[in-house]
Amino acid sequence: MDLGIMERIKTAIVGASGYTGQELLRLLLLHPDVELVAATSRQEAGKALSEVFPRFLSLPGAELPFIEPDPDAIAATGASAAFLALPHGVAAEIAQALLKRGLKVIDLSADFRLRDAAVYKEFYGHDHPAPEMLDDAVYGLPEIRAKEIREAHLIASPGCYPTSILLPLLPLVKDGLIDAATIVANSMSGVSGAGKKADVSLLFCECNESARAYGVPKHRHLSEIEQELSIAAGEKVVITFIPHLIPVNSGIATTTTAMLRKGVDPDAIGEALEAAYADAPFVRLLGKGGCADTKNVTRTNFIDIGWTYDERTGRVLLMSAEDNLGKGAGSQAVQAFNILFGLTQTDGLHFA
Known part of the structure; x- marks a missing residue:
């Protein structure tokens, strides 16, 4: 234009x-x-x-x-x-x-x-x-x-948690690289994710120097996460999602794990992410062993994604970070x- x-x-x-x-x-x-x-x-x-x-x-x-x-x-x-x-x-x-x-x-x-x-x-x-x-x-x-x-x-x-979970997972689910039934997503969010409201549980003295899980086992965002994963997989997908509140103003760090399908080369994970996001200006791939850090994405529209493979357990580990008020x-x-x-x-x- x-x-x-x-x-x-x-x-x-x-x-x-x-x-x-x-x-x-x-x-x-x-x-x-x-x-x-x-x-x-x-x-x-x-x-x-x-x-x-x-x-x-x-x-x-x-x-x-x-x-x-x-x-x-x-x-x-x-x-x-x-x-x-x-x-x-x-x-x-x-x-x-x-x-x-x-x-x-x-x-x-x-x-x-x-x-x-x-x-x-x-x-x-x-x-x-x-x-x-x-x-x-x-x-x-x-x-x-x-x-x-x-x-x-x-x-x-999309919601903030779903963005941090879906972008790393969707290429892998679509290509059938992981067993979608084994997906577990753990996310940590800054307090601004709860919105601007009067709530005792969100007071400074309640949140500072503390971390806690909440909204389990059915956080509202789980609904859209499962919807989009099911579309990508071509079948119903049900996952475990555990959100946490951490004492920072903004930022989300998510670690998602899933079993690699038998016979799949672990390097196919990185190849699928590269193929999916080669032309995506706001997805920054950190490669194998890269651990995303919220300090590098707050006040931006970037999502950083790293991954690794745990040979002991056969699990893929996906690490992502974004600003919940920005990319989220x-x-x-x-x-x-x-x-x-x-x-x-x-x-x-x-x-x-």
């Missing part, structure tokens, strides 16, 4: 005052091809972005005031696209309203990630608010679904936005 002669893409963020919303603000205010025309927050309506987030002072566009999340008001700004950084169960209603008004929607909640409304109810505890829309949504993992993203009107941006949320959604509008995937992201 030749943006030298085209206007910037008018864009809205719905739910812009949370951690993910703030990350979207940072990225889109600096994006060379975006004009941010609306940012919504019920709590902050009427205040300028820079008043709520002083870090944005002096940035072009930071004087924009927060508005109420009214679909007519958002559409009246001329926005072509909207990012939804809202809780699950809330996003679906406004997504419907904005789609009817001609906007393209990139939803960062879980409302449209699952293809089966019954699975949504099982994992999220209530009926899906718009089951008739599930077939229209594209699961927005850019490295896997770029073609579908280009043609989409509704993109369901805001910047990955912007990457999908870039694909959707025919931009270069790295626009506004390489030095994010």
Whole structure:
């Protein structure tokens, strides 16, 4: 797209005052091809972005005031696209309203990630608010679904844990290199992954100098992980997933293990990853023996992936790291936005 002669893409963020919303603000205010025309927050309506987030002072566009999340008001700004950084169960209603008004929607909640409304109810505890829309949504993992993203009107941006687990696993499952029934994923996430809410368990004194597992045995993200692995395998896949909370602001480190299938050369693991991500600008392969470190990916859209093979147990070990607010949320959604509008995937992201 030749943006030298085209206007910037008018864009809205719905739910812009949370951690993910703030990350979207940072990225889109600096994006060379975006004009941010609306940012919504019920709590902050009427205040300028820079008043709520002083870090944005002096940035072009930071004087924009927060508005109420009214679909007519958002559409009246001329926005072509909207990012939804809202809780699950809330996003679906406004997504419907904005789609009817001609906007393209990139939803960062879980409302449209699952293809089966019954699975949504099982994992999220209530009926899906718009089951008739599930077939229209594209699961927005850019490295896997770029073609579908280009043609989409509704993109369901993946969860943070699923991104860290799926990108290392999908090429191996698709090629039949590992026994999918033996997959065990252990993830550690920074506290920002729990969202910006008042919760005693998330207070500094409760989290600092501590680490704990939570959400076992059926964390909500397990549903989309199993869905995407099942699609890649061509059969139902059920795995064990154990998330942990660690005392850092952001970042996810995941170690996933699975049995190598009999007769498979362990070096085929590295070859499959290289083949899958040779042209993926935000996947950095660390090779055999490489251990991903969150300090190298926080505040970026990169995911680092290393692997090794344990001859004693016959297990493949996959190590990945990403920023849960970046590649696991805001910047990955912007990457999908870039694909959707025919931009270069790295626009506004390489030095994010």
